[in-house]
Amino acid sequence: MPHSVAQIVVGLPVPGPFDYFVPEILRKDIRVGSRVYVPFRSSFCVGYVIGLLTKSKFPRLKSVSAVLDNIPTLDNNFLKLTCELAKYYACSWGEGIEVALPRVLRSKKVVVWTPPREIAPWNNSQVLFLQGSIQSAASTIARKIKAVFSAGRGIVFLVPEVGQINVVKEFLEKVCGVPVIALGRALGVKEELQSWLSIKEGRSRVIVGTRSAVFTMMPHLGLIVMVDEENPAYKQEPAPFYHTREVALWRQKYEQCDIAFVTPTPTAELWKILKDRKVEPEICSDNHLGALQVVDLANYKYQNMLVSFPLQNHIQETLAKSGKVLLFLNRRGFSTLTKCNQCGFVLKCNRCSTNLSYLYSKKKLVCYRCGSSSELPKMCSQCHGSYLRSTGTGIEKLESELVRIYPQARVAFFDSESKTFSGDANLVIATQAVMPFLHRAAFALIAVLDFDGEINRVDFRAGARVFSLLVRLRQAAGEKLVVQTRNPSHAAIQSAATMNANQFYRQELQIRRELNLPPYVQTIALAMRGSKEEDVLKQSQKLYEQLNGIDVKSFEVSLPQPDLIPKLRDKFRFTILLKGKAVKSILKVIEPFMVDFSKRKDIILTIDVNP
Numbered sequence: 173m174p175h176s177v178a179q180i181v182v183g184l185p186v187p188g189p190f191d192y193f194v195p196e197i198l199r200k201d202i203r204v205g206s207r208v209y210v211p212f213r214s215s216f217c218v219g220y221v222i223g224l225l226t227k228s229k230f231p232r233l234k235s236v237s238a239v240l241d242n243i244p245t246l247d248n249n250f251l252k253l254t255c256e257l258a259k260y261y262a263c264s265w266g267e268g269i270e271v272a273l274p275r276v277l278r279s280k281k282v283v284v285w286t287p288p289r290e291i292a293p294w295n296n297s298q299v300l301f302l303q304g305s306i307q308s309a310a311s312t313i314a315r316k317i318k319a320v321f322s323a324g325r326g327i328v329f330l331v332p333e334v335g336q337i338n339v340v341k342e343f344l345e346k347v348c349g350v351p352v353i354a355l356g357r358a359l360g361v362k363e364e365l366q367s368w369l370s371i372k373e374g375r376s377r378v379i380v381g382t383r384s385a386v387f388t389m390m391p392h393l394g395l396i397v398m399v400d401e402e403n404p405a406y407k408q409e410p411a412p413f414y415h416t417r418e419v420a421l422w423r424q425k426y427e428q429c430d431i432a433f434v435t436p437t438p439t440a441e442l443w444k445i446l447k448d449r450k451v452e453p454e455i456c457s458d459n460h461l462g463a464l465q466v467v468d469l470a471n472y473k474y475q476n477m478l479v480s481f482p483l484q485n486h487i488q489e490t491l492a493k494s495g496k497v498l499l500f501l502n503r504r505g506f507s508t509l510t511k512c513n514q515c516g517f518v519l520k521c522n523r524c525s526t527n528l529s530y531l532y533s534k535k536k537l538v539c540y541r542c543g544s545s546s547e548l549p550k551m552c553s554q555c556h557g558s559y560l561r562s563t564g565t566g567i568e569k570l571e572s573e574l575v576r577i578y579p580q581a582r583v584a585f586f587d588s589e590s591k592t593f594s595g596d597a598n599l600v601i602a603t604q605a606v607m608p609f610l611h612r613a614a615f616a617l618i619a620v621l622d623f624d625g626e627i628n629r630v631d632f633r634a635g636a637r638v639f640s641l642l643v644r645l646r647q648a649a650g651e652k653l654v655v656q657t658r659n660p661s662h663a664a665i666q667s668a669a670t671m672n673a674n675q676f677y678r679q680e681l682q683i684r685r686e687l688n689l690p691p692y693v694q695t696i697a698l699a700m701r702g703s704k705e706e707d708v709l710k711q712s713q714k715l716y717e718q719l720n721g722i723d724v725k726s727f728e729v730s731l732p733q734p735d736l737i738p739k740l741r742d743k744f745r746f747t748i749l750l751k752g753k754a755v756k757s758i759l760k761v762i763e764p765f766m767v768d769f770s771k772r773k774d775i776i777l778t779i780d781v782n783p
Contacts, residue, residue, distance in 0.1 A: 179223035183270035205244030272387035288374025304456025325394025332403035355381030462649025495616030727752025
């Protein structure tokens with residue numbers, strides 16, 4: 173008996189699936205995995221068929237209006253993957269599907285494609301850990317890719333930053349000798365569709381892209397390569413807040429393909445996963461490491477400059493030998509705080525609870541959270557005093573000071589707003605944004621100016637991130653890496669000095685275990701935001717009382733706290749943190765309490781798993 177009912181999910185925050193009547197004229201075309209056009213509520217939208225029935229338990233059904241694919245676009249493995257994504261990251265199945273689809277397939281455009289030829293079964297399902305940079309692991313990567321490619325299989329190569337896509341594409345084409353498709357934000361809709369068809373039909377079998385490329389519908393997938401897994405850019409924002417590492421491991425499971433992680437310093441979470449799976453690292457050492465020197469700032473109590481006297485001497489010596497210098501400082505702008513010297517009033521963003529930074533290049537006060545900018549006022553809005561002072565040192569201000577100290581140097585700064593990386597400057601001040609471009613300039617001397625600022629961030633992952641930073645900067649330093657700190661015995665510094673990753677991760681995981689932190693527990697942040705602070709606080713307290721009243725010992729519930737950024741883009745934010753052993757069991761218990769928020773328009777609730 174032909175199937176007359178389709179179970180369909182849509183890309184909206186509604187659970188589904190929904191039963192739809194399939195008109196007789198469409199029954200020969202509709203399949204599980206088909207994209208369809210359906211009436212939903214008072215409008216129409218694209219839906220995705222996840223099941224077919226001969227009969228529905230509902231007496232009256234809306235009808236499917238059109239089938240948009242000649243062959244189902246979503247295969248069985250893709251449906252399994254997106255279902256897993258939805259369950260783990262607390263979104264609807266339809267939302268999980270749409271976050272994984274290119275834009276053109278989320279529209280009602282009819283797509284006609286030809287399936288690739290069948291090839292011999294693939295029995296590989298290996299996890300590899302290449303502990304090194306992509307440059308040091310180049311020969312191993314090339315051998316693996318050539319073997320997979322020659323077997324007729326596809327390769328998905330993941331990088332964290334858009335700026336790395338073309339660099340890796342060139343590497344793959346030159347070293348591996350295979351044609352590569354680059355997937356990035358710059359693709360137009362037409363070009364995006366052409367790329368998708370080329371991949372889906374098996375004409376292109378190697379792609380490189382950022383986190384969303386993990387969903388690429390590569391037929392006969394043989395290998396996923398994930399570079400620099402520890403980079404925070406692999407965590408998706410906005411919702412659903414998936415982590416690319418988790419999705420890649422799920423995909424490896426469903427596709428039965430190989431997966432390779434290439435990084436000298438993975439997250440502690442991945443380190444534990446690999447140890448639990450008994451995956452031994454293949455050490456891909458860089459041939460050269462700069463010497464690491466620690467400058468203990470406690471010995472320079474009366475110096476206010478960010479550049480210590482020992483570091484000034486090193487810079488002078490390096491420039492005298494025509495060497496290049498990189499100074500690492502994660503503070504954008506000219507100054508980081510502007511306040512009234514008479515009443516102490518601090519200028520903050522009107523939309524966010526953050527201090528405004530002065531950007532000298534634009535002669536404006538800017539908010540790096542929402543992107544708003546304004547002129548520097550001539551007087552204080554509180555006491556009408558006329559003396560407003562900008563303090564704190566950002567990379568722009570440091571640039572102006574270094575131009576004075578080293579007049580012979582060509583000084584430049586580089587941050588996330590810089591359009592190009594200058595190879596001409598021999599003294600560069602840069603933020604984290606410089607990391608993908610370190611290979612473009614041979615820096616003899618690299619210095620971390622504010623190690624303590626990096627390690628004292630309100631983030632339990634700060635230690636691991638700083639260890640990664642030091643290792644990578646040491647690998648990039650031609651002669652020397654200087655670290656300025658008042659905490660010279662910190663584990664990240666000591667382990668980077670000996671390049672002993674085992675030592676660092678052993679200590680880091682021991683601390684995490686003692687403090688009951690990931691990866692030994694799972695955390696879920698219930699984040700509420702709204703335009704009225706008192707309403708958001710009231711609702712977050714109500715939700716806390718409901719959750720705290722549950723007689724369940726499998727997870728802990730924290731009191732609602734103002735977010736790290738209590739106000740952002742005119743919305744006040746409060747967060748409740750849940751900690752337990754298993755994400756899915758926590759979500760199952762709290763699901764009934766989330767229903768009320770889905771109906772509210774004044775307060776938005778988002779669920780972030782392992783933020």
